[in-house]
Each structure stands twice: as structure tokens, then as C-alpha cells.
Amino acid sequence: MTPNSSSPSSALSRRGFLASSAFATAGIAGGIPLLTACGGSGSKNEGTTTGENLKDLLPAYVASDLVAADIPSKNGSAAGFTTAVPAGELAVSVPKKLGKGSELTIMAPIYGTSPKQGNPYWTAMDEGAGVSVKWENQEGTTYGQKLGAVLASSSIPDAVVIPGWELMGKIPSAINNKFADLGPYLTGDKVKDYPNLAAIPTAAWQRAVFGGKLRGLPMPGADTPNIAAFYRADLFKERGYEPPGTTKEFYDLCKELNAPKSRVWACGDMTWAAWNFFGVLPEKPYYWRLVDGKLVNRYETDEYLEALAWSRTLYSAGFVHPDAKSESSDIGNLFSSGKVMMYNADLSDWYGKTVVQRVDNPKFAMAAMDYFAHDGGDPTLYTNAPSNMWCFASEKADEKTVVDLLALANFTAAPYGSKEQRLRQFGVEGVHHTLADGVLSKNGTGNNQVFGTYEYLASPAAFLAYPDHPDVVEGMTGWQQRQGAHLTRPLFYGMQIQEPNRYTALNSQFEDLEKDIVRGRKKVGDMKKAVSGWKSSGGDKLRDWYKKLLDETGDSAS
Amino acid sequence: MAPPSVRAGTLRHRLRRDRLLLLMVLPALVLLLIFNYVPLIGNIVAFQEYDPYIADNAFRAIGQSPWVGFEQFQRMVDDPLFWQSVRNTLAIFLIQLTLFFPIPVLLALFINSFVRHRVRAIAQAILFLPHFFSWVLVVTIFQQMFGGAGLVAQTLRDHGHGGFDLMTNPGLFKFLITFEIIWKDAGWGVIVFLAALAAVSTDLYEAAAMDGANRWRRMWHITLPALRPVVALLLVLQVGNALTVGFEQILLQRTAVGPTSAEVLDTYVWNVGIQNGDFSYAAAVGIIKGVFGLLLVLAANKFAHLLGEQGVYKR
Numbered sequence: 008m009t010p011n012s013s014s015p016s017s018a019l020s021r022r023g024f025l026a027s028s029a030f031a032t033a034g035i036a037g038g039i040p041l042l043t044a045c046g047g048s049g050s051k052n053e054g055t056t057t058g059e060n061l062k063d064l065l066p067a068y069v070a071s072d073l074v075a076a077d078i079p080s081k082n083g084s085a086a087g088f089t090t091a092v093p094a095g096e097l098a099v100s101v102p103k104k105l106g107k108g109s110e111l112t113i114m115a116p117i118y119g120t121s122p123k124q125g126n127p128y129w130t131a132m133d134e135g136a137g138v139s140v141k142w143e144n145q146e147g148t149t150y151g152q153k154l155g156a157v158l159a160s161s162s163i164p165d166a167v168v169i170p171g172w173e174l175m176g177k178i179p180s181a182i183n184n185k186f187a188d189l190g191p192y193l194t195g196d197k198v199k200d201y202p203n204l205a206a207i208p209t210a211a212w213q214r215a216v217f218g219g220k221l222r223g224l225p226m227p228g229a230d231t232p233n234i235a236a237f238y239r240a241d242l243f244k245e246r247g248y249e250p251p252g253t254t255k256e257f258y259d260l261c262k263e264l265n266a267p268k269s270r271v272w273a274c275g276d277m278t279w280a281a282w283n284f285f286g287v288l289p290e291k292p293y294y295w296r297l298v299d300g301k302l303v304n305r306y307e308t309d310e311y312l313e314a315l316a317w318s319r320t321l322y323s324a325g326f327v328h329p330d331a332k333s334e335s336s337d338i339g340n341l342f343s344s345g346k347v348m349m350y351n352a353d354l355s356d357w358y359g360k361t362v363v364q365r366v367d368n369p370k371f372a373m374a375a376m377d378y379f380a381h382d383g384g385d386p387t388l389y390t391n392a393p394s395n396m397w398c399f400a401s402e403k404a405d406e407k408t409v410v411d412l413l414a415l416a417n418f419t420a421a422p423y424g425s426k427e428q429r430l431r432q433f434g435v436e437g438v439h440h441t442l443a444d445g446v447l448s449k450n451g452t453g454n455n456q457v458f459g460t461y462e463y464l465a466s467p468a469a470f471l472a473y474p475d476h477p478d479v480v481e482g483m484t485g486w487q488q489r490q491g492a493h494l495t496r497p498l499f500y501g502m503q504i505q506e507p508n509r510y511t512a513l514n515s516q517f518e519d520l521e522k523d524i525v526r527g528r529k530k531v532g533d534m535k536k537a538v539s540g541w542k543s544s545g546g547d548k549l550r551d552w553y554k555k556l557l558d559e560t561g562d563s564a565s
Numbered sequence: 566m567a568p569p570s571v572r573a574g575t576l577r578h579r580l581r582r583d584r585l586l587l588l589m590v591l592p593a594l595v596l597l598l599i600f601n602y603v604p605l606i607g608n609i610v611a612f613q614e615y616d617p618y619i620a621d622n623a624f625r626a627i628g629q630s631p632w633v634g635f636e637q638f639q640r641m642v643d644d645p646l647f648w649q650s651v652r653n654t655l656a657i658f659l660i661q662l663t664l665f666f667p668i669p670v671l672l673a674l675f676i677n678s679f680v681r682h683r684v685r686a687i688a689q690a691i692l693f694l695p696h697f698f699s700w701v702l703v704v705t706i707f708q709q710m711f712g713g714a715g716l717v718a719q720t721l722r723d724h725g726h727g728g729f730d731l732m733t734n735p736g737l738f739k740f741l742i743t744f745e746i747i748w749k750d751a752g753w754g755v756i757v758f759l760a761a762l763a764a765v766s767t768d769l770y771e772a773a774a775m776d777g778a779n780r781w782r783r784m785w786h787i788t789l790p791a792l793r794p795v796v797a798l799l800l801v802l803q804v805g806n807a808l809t810v811g812f813e814q815i816l817l818q819r820t821a822v823g824p825t826s827a828e829v830l831d832t833y834v835w836n837v838g839i840q841n842g843d844f845s846y847a848a849a850v851g852i853i854k855g856v857f858g859l860l861l862v863l864a865a866n867k868f869a870h871l872l873g874e875q876g877v878y879k880r
Contacts, residue, residue, distance in 0.1 A: 152839055161622030176842020181618035268722050270714065325728065329713020333733045333821035335705075346714075508616075515841050516646070523823045528735055 052183045052218035055504045057560045061213065064190055064221045066198030071206035073098045074424030076470070078484045082491025083230025083390065085469035087484035088423045089477035091447040094436055100203055100425035105414035106137025109407055113140055114157060115168040115398075115460045116147035122456040128434045132461055135430060136418035138411045144460060154178065158185055165404045166412050168463040169223075171395035179505050183218035186399035190221045192413055201417035208468050210393035214503045223397030224416050224465040230390045230494060231487040235354045235375035236280035242348065250376035253383045254284055254317050261326040264348045272328035275338035275350035278318045278525055283378045285314040286387030291514060292504040293389065293497035295553055302498075302550050302557070306517060306538050315534065317381065318525040332526055342373075349376075354486070358471075358479050365476070372478075375486045378493070390494045393501055398464045416465035423472045431461050432472065447474045498562050499553075507552065513545045611637055611848035630845075637849035647850065649825065650833040657739050657829060658807040664743050666803060669754030670792065674784065676755060677762050689759075692752025700813045703749050707741075708732055732818070735826040742814060757799070758792060765791045797874035805862035805877075808854045830854050 078087030121144040145153045151173045158181040198205045215223030251257040261273035288305035295302045330336040341347040364371035378386040421427035433440040439453030523529040613630040620626040679685040713730035812831040819827040838847025869876035
């Protein structure tokens with residue numbers, strides 16, 4: 008009964024959000040042209056793509072305004088939709104079936120159990136787009152392990168979805184070598200054959216440029232942080248607690264909430280939230296800050312160490328649920344069942360958990376606390392990358408197959424308020440959902456078959472639409488708008504940068520070390536030692552490489 | 566188990582005589598060849614900076630990846646994480662050798678001491694059962710029992726004591742996984758010893774009893790000598806596997822205690838190769854592991870010969 012949530016929250020576990028190793032980030036940007044390759048004998052694709060060269064690759068942007076959002080985007084938030092109109096009043100965004108009936112094999116992550124081939128949802132989607140998809144879904148949490156092997160074979164699927172957190176090791180090399188250049192189909196005005204793809208914001212396309220070619224179909228995201236610190240709003244209200252405003256208040260609140268004897272713990276691991284409380288720089292490749300003309304890495308900053316030290320105090324005080332310490336069960340589920348009062352996860356958990364819990368407990372309510380600077384006041388938050396999941400077409404796919412893939416992507420990227428989008432998100436009326444008195448609700452079949460997979464092929468500009476739980480949409484967009492007021496763009500914002508191969512293993516130790524430190528197995532001082540080792544074994548050279556990139560391309564995409 | 570009484574005969578004659586047996590081992594041989602020997606060829610990537618994606622498929626990519634000689638092996642020397650996993654692997658091997666290895670022997674003697682067949686069958690069934698559980702299940706059961714929110718910890722809390730968490734204690738980790746293996750596999754390990762015991766003629770016991778040997782004497786002079794060749798054989802095999810100490814079991818629990826105490830060679834290869842995509846380095850570590858494994862088998866076998874046992878092969 009896992010509900011269809013539009014964004015893959017559980018993917019943000021282990022390899023996920025904190026993924027260290029090799030990343031490729033291609034870029035966009037400022038002024039100067041070209042694929043900038045810096046030094047050494049690295050691959051031909053390292054560096055980023057910027058300026059005129061980038062502009063020449065990007066598709067044209069044609070806004071689409073089928074229906075006005077109930078809650079318009081503000082401060083980089085997603086647009087919110089809280090109401091559902093009857094099927095008869097929905098707009099049509101794909102008037103003519105574009106697909107020519109190709110059979111497409113597509114590999115994509117799935118967060119839940121894959122429904123059977125030929126189920127009514129997939130059949131209706133294929134029928135609408137005019138293609139026939141053979142899904143090769145793989146469990147999202149272990150997707151990276153499958154991905155590496157599949158891409159090494161000579162028969163890769165026609166299309167492969169790759170999330171940004173899987174761009175480790177040699178995956179960027181695979182993208183550049185195995186996937187087709189979509190430029191000939193999409194660059195400039197060509198994209199206008201696919202109106203819903205033309206409505207995808209340009210910044211999202213910029214990050215889909217890999218190795219100097221437009222290779223990816225993007226899934227755009229909101230500018231605001233995707234990680235939220237959740238608390239049980241229903242229980243807080245019942246007992247008269249307020250969400251904290253400083254890290255000290257957070258700690259004191261934990262002391263009140265913690266009751267291991269009654270099998271209730273104050274929180275899960277809060278390290279991801281701590282990055283935001285302390286204003287720590289994001290992960291690779293946006294992990295640099297310019298201080299007096301010198302690049303400083305996130306690992307070298309004081310706030311990084313402070314965030315670790317604070318997260319550590321929660322463990323040593325016994326506030327963290329033991330299963331979070333051993334990473335042996337899903338903290339989101341412990342939170343839902345009231346055994347943990349606060350935890351951090353992808354914002355999409357707000358809907359994902361609520362929809363499940365309200366089946367049995369209509370009063371269930373959770374909320375995300377506003378981020379604060381650790382000593383009070385406004386937080387320093389970094390703008391999220393404009394897209395962090397892409398779909399690629401195999402280089403071996405023939406033209407008909409690629410065109411039909413784009414037809415399908417155009418169908419999945421239909422905006423809210425369209426017939427196509429209703430089908431994509433809620434399935435077939437009567438089979439997967441019902442709409443009565445303006446309330447749209449998915450049934451059991453809907454929850455088991457209508458899963459996130461199609462939207463990974465391409466999505467419209469970030470939006471949140473859960474007409475079944477309008478209060479959740481209001482909560483999520485409201486949180487995003489408040490956090491959005493404190494956003495700062497990191498250096499190299501929006502660029503897709505590929506670091507040279509020789510540095511791919513450089514950062515791989517930090518994720519383990521962070522976990523060791525917060526759990527009390529190592530000291531904060533051990534991180535300092537690791538950082539000086541990092542500097543001498545390549546970190547300083549990496550800094551020079553980035554400095555050169557900065558001097559040649561400027562500090563952001565646009 | 567007993568050696569063939571007639572060693573003579575030409576190869577052809579022996580082939581004909583044993584054709585049925587040879588036919589039966591054929592499928593196993595084919596599998597061994599495909600999954601254990603053919604992949605050995607892939608080890609040449611250890612001498613490259615291998616990128617499986619630069620060519621049409623992973624095999625052709627071997628032809629196009631640059632050769633770097635012994636660079637990957639040199640990296641190992643300066644890699645503290647590699648040495649940490651070597652230390653952990655050897656420590657776990659030694660702990661398991663001392664704590665786990667004798668247990669199936671003792672259990673076999675214990676089960677063998679039951680006279681009534683029915684009691685014996687029940688005891689065996691109970692001991693075998695956990696062997697068929699997957700590691701995921703075993704680790705979950707242990708977590709539910711001995712984890713920080715588990716049965717033991719909650720019972721202690723209910724009685725006013727502090728928490729207890731065996732599952733996240735790095736210092737006890739090596740003993741914890743040995744404990745898990747004992748629970749899961751000791752019963753299974755009993756089988757081969759029971760078979761050896763079944764081969765002992767009851768005449769020997771009766772004759773010894775007639776001569777006035779008590780229970781302990783009979784065990785010392787009849788049962789244990791009967792087990793000796795099997796113990797020696799298994800010991801040699803165990804030593805040969807010294808560097809392979811439960812990949813899945815440890816990978817599942819690595820995050821709970823951290824790599825400092827839980828990273829072993831196999832999980833290190835997994836993390837470096839599969840997670841980080843550093844295939845050449847992972848292959849180099851794998852080769853070193855294989856070479857040391859072979860040396861250990863040879864050494865253990867030599868030792869078995871010195872003790873007058875057969876080991877895995879004859880002198």
C-alpha cells in the first residue's frame with residue numbers, strides 16, 4: 008500500500024543525499040564558452056559546458072498555462088494545487104497522439120513493489136502516448152548497484168533513468184559513452200514539436216547537458232532544500248510543544264520528549280537537518296566557497312564540524328532511536344507510529360506518510376519545522392539544483408525509438424489540470440481513483456499500481472498537487488515559501504561539472520566518517536585529520552582545478 | 566570417505582568404471598568452470614585503469630582501457646582502509662576459528678550420546694533450522710532481541726536499568742557475528758561429523774566396554790580418533806577460506822558499528838568496486854586476497870600432513 012508520492016524519498020538513504028564519490032556535473036552558464044578541460048590526462052569530458060556553447064544546445068522555452076495554480080510559486084517554491092476538477096473539465100495538453108507505436112524498454116527506479124506488466128494503469132498510459140513500454144523497474148534504494156552492471160553490458164535498455172545521487176564512480180563516463188545526443192531532436196525550436204517538454208524551465212535543461220551534449224530529459228525540482236525536519240504536529244499540539252528556534256531549544260525539547268521507557272524516542276538521526284541549521288555548504292560539486300580569493304571546501308569549514316558536533320550530542324544524550332543508530336529500520340515508519348517524534352527526510356514524506364496514516368487515524372498530522380540559524384534568527388540555506396534526475400536514450404536506439412520516447416516524455420510532462428496529468432498521477436477514474444463532491448481519492452488498486460516511474464521520464468516545472476489532502480499541499484508549499492526567503496546560491500550554481508577521474512575516490516571516506524562521529528565512534532578531531540589527509544592526497548589539487556574552472560567559466564550558470 | 570581399495574588400472578579403465586559418478590559431477594564442474602574459473606580472466610583489469618563504459622561492452626572495454634602495470638597494487642600499500650580491512654578479516658577469522666570451529670564437533674558428540682532415535686531427530690531438527698534462514702532474517706532477529714529497542718533492552722528498562730545495545734557496540738562486533746554464526750550454522754556443521762561417527766563400528770565400543778573402558782575413555786580412544794581426519798580436512802578448508810568471513814552478514818551490519826571494526830576484505834572490495842566504481846583497484850585487492858588464500862591452504866595442508874593426516878590432497 009505504498010502510496011504514489013511524486014518524489015523518491017527513500018532514495019535519499021545511504022548512497023543518496025550524502026553521496027560522496029565521483030560526481031559529474033555538467034554545466035551551464037555565465038559567459039565563457041566551451042567544454043573546459045583542466046589539466047592532466049583526464050577524460051575528454053571532464054569540466055563543464057557554458058556560455059554560447061551551452062546556449063546553442065538548449066531547447067527553446069515556451070510557457071504553458073493550462074490552469075492557474077491555487078498556490079502560485081514564490082521564493083522558488085513548487086506551485087501548489089489543492090483542488091481537482093471533474094474529468095470532463097480537464098484540459099487536453101496532448102491533442103494528437105505523437106507515438107508511432109514503438110516498443111520501448113525503459114529502466115527506472117521504483118520505490119515500492121513493481122505492478123505487473125499489462126496492468127490497467129500502464130496500459131492506459133501507453134495507449135495515451137501511443138507507445139508500448141516494457142518496464143525494467145529496479146528497487147530504488149539499491150538502484151546504483153544494478154545501474155553500473157546494466158550500463159556495462161552491450162544491450163542497454165532504450166531509455167534509462169539516472170538520479171543525480173547515482174552520479175558516482177564511472178557512471179558519468181557511462182552517460183557520455185552510452186547515451187544519445189538529444190540535441191538534434193530538441194535544441195532550439197525543435198522542442199516545439201513537444202509542447203510539454205518546451206515548457207520545462209531552461210535551468211533544468213542546463214543541468215541535463217553531459218559531456219558537451221544535451222543528453223538528458225530533466226525532472227525539475229523546487230529551489231528550496233529537499234530535506235525537511237519533520238515533527239508530529241498532532242502530538243505537539245496535544246501536549247503543548249512548539250517547534251524549536253535554536254539548536255539549544257531543539258536539544259531541550261528532545262529532553263522533554265524522550266521517553267525510552269515508554270518506547271518513545273525524541274528523534275532520528277538529525278545530521279541532514281543540522282547541515283541546514285548550521286549553514287553547511289551542499290555536496291559535490293557545489294561544495295566550495297570563495298574566501299579572499301581562495302576556494303574553501305565544505306569539509307574544511309567550521310560549520311561542518313559544528314553541525315557534526317551538535318548531531319553527536321543528540322546521540323550521546325540518548326535522544327536518537329536505537330534503530331536509527333544501527334540504521335536497521337525505516338525511521339519514517341517509527342515516526343508514523345509515534346515511536347519517534349522528530350526526523351529528517353525528503354519533503355515528499357509529508358504526503359507519503361500522511362496519506363497512509365490517515366486511513367486509520369484521520370487526525371494524523373505532521374509538519375516540517377522552519378529552519379533556523381543554530382543560535383537563532385534566519386538560516387543560511389543553499390539553493391537546490393534545478394534538476395536532479397534525468398532520463399537518457401541509448402545511443403543504439405534508432406530514430407523511431409527516440410522519437411517515440413520523446414512522445415512519451417511529452418505525455419508524462421503534461422501539466423496539472425490536464426487529462427494526461429490526471430491519468431499519470433491518479434490513474435483511470437473508476438479503476439484507480441474516484442472523484443466525488445470535489446474530493447479525489449485513490450483506492451487500493453490505485454495505491455498498488457499508480458506509482459512514480461513515468462514522471463521520471465520528464466516532468467513539468469516543480470509542482471505539488473494532492474487534492475486528496477489539500478492541507479498537506481498548503482503545508483508543503485508554505486514551508487517552501489518561508490525557507491525560500493533565505494536562499495543563497497552556491498558557487499557554480501546550476502552547472503553540471505565532471506571532476507577528473509583521478510579524484511573520484513577522494514571523498515568516499517567522508518560519509519562513513521560522518522556517521523562514525525555523530526554516533527560517537529570517532530571524535531570530531533578525527534575529521535580534522537581526515538581533512539588534512541584529503542588535502543594532501545588530492546584535495547588541494549582539486550581546489551586548483553575548481554579555481555581554474557571558476558576563472559574560466561564564472562561562478563554560476565545564469 | 567574411505568579411500569578406494571584398488572588404485573590400479575589404466576586411466577581408461579578407471580574412466581569406464583566411474584563413468585556414472587563422473588557424469589554426476591559434470592554439472593557441478595561446468596558451474597565451477599563458468600562461475601569460478603572463467604571470471605578469473607577478468608582479473609587482468611587489475612593491471613589497468615579500467616573503465617567498463619568506454620567501449621560497446623565491458624569485455625571490449627578491457628581492450629581499450631590503459632595499462633598501468635602494478636600501480637593498483639602500489640596503492641594498496643599506502644591505503645590505510647585496505648590494511649584496516651585486512652586486520653579485521655584476520656581478527657574475525659581467528660575468533661571464529663577458536664570459538665566457532667569446535668562447536669559442531671561438541672554438538673555432534675552431544676547428539677550422538679542420545680540413545681533414543683526420536684530425541685536425536687528432534688535435537689537435530691532444532692539445531693538445523695536456523696541454517697535455512699537468510700542472513701537478513703538472522704540479523705533482524707538479533708536486532709529484535711539484542712538491539713537498543715529490542716527485547717532485552719526493554720526488559721532491562723522496565724526494571725529500572727539502563728539501556729543495552731549489543732548491535733551497535735563496535736568493541737563486541739566480532740564476537741557478535743561469531744555468536745550469530747554459531748546460532749545459524751553450528752547445527753548444520755554437525756552433519757559431516759555425525760556421518761563420520763556413524764561410520765564407526767559399534768563392535769569397537771562393545772569391545773572397549775568389555776575391556777572396562779568407561780564412557781570418557783571410549784570417547785577419547787574411539788570417537789575422537791574417528792573424527793580426526795574429518796576435523797583436519799575441515800580445518801584446512803577453513804584456513805583456506807580465512808580471508809572470506811561472511812560477506813552478506815557483515816555488509817548488513819557494517820553501518821551499525823562503522824567500518825573501523827566491521828570492514829573486511831570482501832566488503833571493502835564491494836564498496837570500492839561496486840559502490841565507487843573503482844573496478845581495477847577492487848580487482849587488485851581481490852587478486853591479493855586469492856593469492857594469500859592459496860598460500861594459506863597450502864600451508865595448512867602441509868601442517869595436516871605433518872600430523873599424519875591426509876588434508877585436501879595426498880602428498
